[in-house]
Amino acid sequence: MSTIDELMDARLRRWASWVAGGDSAGFPRVNVLHPSWTPPTAGTTHTMQTSRKAGDASATHAAVAALSVKLRNTVVLHYCKRLSQAEQATELGCSPSTVAQRLAQARRQLWRELEPSTPGGDQ
Secondary structure (H helix, E strand, O other), rough: HHHHHHHHHHHHHHHHHHHHHHHOOOOOOOOOOOOOOOOOOOOOOOOOOOOOOOOOHHHHHHHHHHHHHHHHHHHHHHHHHOOHHHHHHOOOOOOOOHHHHHHHHHHHHHHHHHHOOOOOOOO
């Protein structure tokens, strides 16, 4: 994993913790499921809705929400649902290597969006 991938991986892990943090009753802080998206196999994969929260996690949330559906779903399955690469591939209807490629592409796009003033942010 490149330095950019490692930095975005850490940021996305913090974001997923924020999403899952929830309240004292155990409900998620932010709903990441989007009811209008139809996955390859109905009922197997979900995408995100946007959130109006402040801070680093909110900026990450908005940037993830702006990704294409394929990249967004891959990010949500990897970071929020914590599925294995094989499980992600099954839910997304693609190969495990495609999952890995989508994660790398999503991290690069998010880096460009969230870290534009950082060296490598324009790569």
